Amino acid sequence: MSDGLDLGLFRLHPLREAVLGEVHARPFTRLAPSVGVVRFAFLAQGEEAAVDRRGFEEFCRQHAVAAPDPLAKHHQVMIGPVTLRWEQHSEFATLTWIRGNADGAAARRFGDVDESLQSLIAALPQTGRLLVAIKLEVEEGKSPPERAAQLFDRNSLAMVAVRSGAGVVASDFRADEQGFTRILICDTGLSPEALGALVQRVLEIETYRMLALLGLPAALDLAPSVDRIGSRLVEVLQEMQGAEELKLNNRLLGELTALAASLESGAAGSLFRFGASRAYYELVQSRLAIVEGGEIPGYPTWSSFLARRMAPAMRTCAAMVDRQANLSVKLARAADLLRTRVDVELEQQNRDLLHSMNERTRLQLRLQSTVEGLSVAAIGYYVVSLFGYLAKGAHDVGLPVEPSFASAVFVPVAVVAVWVIIRNIRRHHLKRGGASMAED
Structure with a gap:
């Protein structure tokens, strides 16, 4: 029995298809150990992002694979034994290269990239600026702590059992000699679907971690300017207490206006960066909550390790946003007070001027009467x-x-x-x- 109900009877919303398909965007890739992953994230917006997209489309045509749809933000292709995942976000794009290792991890060193994969990576250049470079390896092992201790710096090694209890994730979050962050996943019984989801979420944690921390340099760069504006505001307020001349008050009002313009310029320039950092930090926290299960004795979890490093940076960004907002309010209040004083002084001058004009008018009337x-x-x-x-x-x-x-x-x-x-x-x-x- 067929259902004859047709949605063509209704006027569909133009964004229905996009909203409906959003929950299916960026699906997980089924993976099986042993597998190696190389991910790059490039900051690119506007024309740079468009150029990189056209470059990826041309790369797909050269290798006789399907190019992404014009409106697609995610695309995955197979080039021989290598799987390439391309994802485009609002301010960055990622290229994730996945290759299997039929001989197991013992056949090569951790993070080794064969010449064929190197050639593919070199054939897809990007105009965006590289921010994230990750090497992730999935290995089968019975003793994850021992394997992680061989690969990473013990002083900054963080390790956690995944929520399903069938795997361990480890990293020291340091860059190796080539500039890559290295991550190890020890698979102790994950299904291909669960392993693919775990790999993607772990990659997202490191990617969003780097993007979230972009707000810290912006906050540190703004700090001297905000300090100067705050100090000068205090000095102007002190000068206002003894300022009685209109000329001096006008000068102070002009200086307050200049300080407010400088503050708002910095706040407007950092508004997106601080907002993006807060959003990326929340994504990191949500991914950690999904991935992390039990602790590995003797090692900090990823949450505790990153909290000690990321939380202070995020508080610095939040404090800078609060300082900018508070300074903006104080500058506006001081300018209003000074503008009121200037208006009162102008009214006093106008009243004196009108009084003198009245006196002159009376004299003129007397003179006119005499002349008459x-x-x-x-x-x-x-x-x-x-x-x-x-x-x-x-x-x-x-x-x-x-x-x-x-x-x-x-x-x-x-x-x-x-x-x-x-x-x-x-x-x-x-x-x-x-x-x-x-x-x-």
Whole structure:
């Protein structure tokens, strides 16, 4: 009986396939002892990552194997006896070379890479910067502590039994003469699926460990700058207590702004790095919780060994993030206080300026009133003089007009008329000026 229900009846989300397939990304590879693994992790983003991807696709075509799909982030191919796993992440890519050893580990030294594998590795160059280089060997052995003691530095050797109890993982986390970190897995009865999962998780622990520790150099590089900003902030706050001049307060405000800009520039540049380090550290912890089972007497576990080295580095990064956040808040608060002081001083200056302008305006009004009075007298004098000429002319032509008496009688009339006219003109101008200010 067939099920006729079809999802084509619905409008599918464009990201459904990607989300559905995410839980199946980067599957484990079935492995069996004895096997050797070489892993490289390269930091590459943007164009570098695109170049490396095209290089891997060309490598696959040259060796007549399937190239990855355009949107694939993981691909695995077989080239003769060698298995190559390619994985691309947000800021790095890994190349994991896996080769079997039919004759067992006794046929070669730990970590030896034959010429054929060396040729394959050299044929796939990367433009990204190499960060992680690991050599991992899976051996069958009845005495893992003795084998690990032969390979690693006893002073930094960490060893742990896997959770299933059928294997032991050991490493001293030191770089050998060629720069590789060496890891030993002693298989005491793991299934191929369990061994493949264990190998992948152990490789991820070392890869993410290195990526997580990238935040420490960034924190150490930022420390002198943050110290300088913090010290200068204290000095500026002390200067603020005695600063009363507007010019000095403006200078201090400009310096606080420059300090805030410098701090935010460093914080923005380190934001991704510190966030990534925290995420990688959490991945290391989760992988350790999955892998680790019982302890090996006389040896520290991977968790305890890495905790003594990684935890202080992660606390340093977290402390730097907290210092940046606290300094940012303090700088903003100090700038607000200083800006308030500057605003108050500016308001005081503006008030004094308005007061002086009012005084000058009152003086101008008094002067204008005086000038208006003089203007009335002067204009009235000229008007009376003109009227006197008219009266004399009328007297000369025989009209019954006494020029002196007529001029004397006309004086108050002329003065009042001139005063009224000047007053009306001033009121008209004041009214127009008030209307213009209201429109503005």
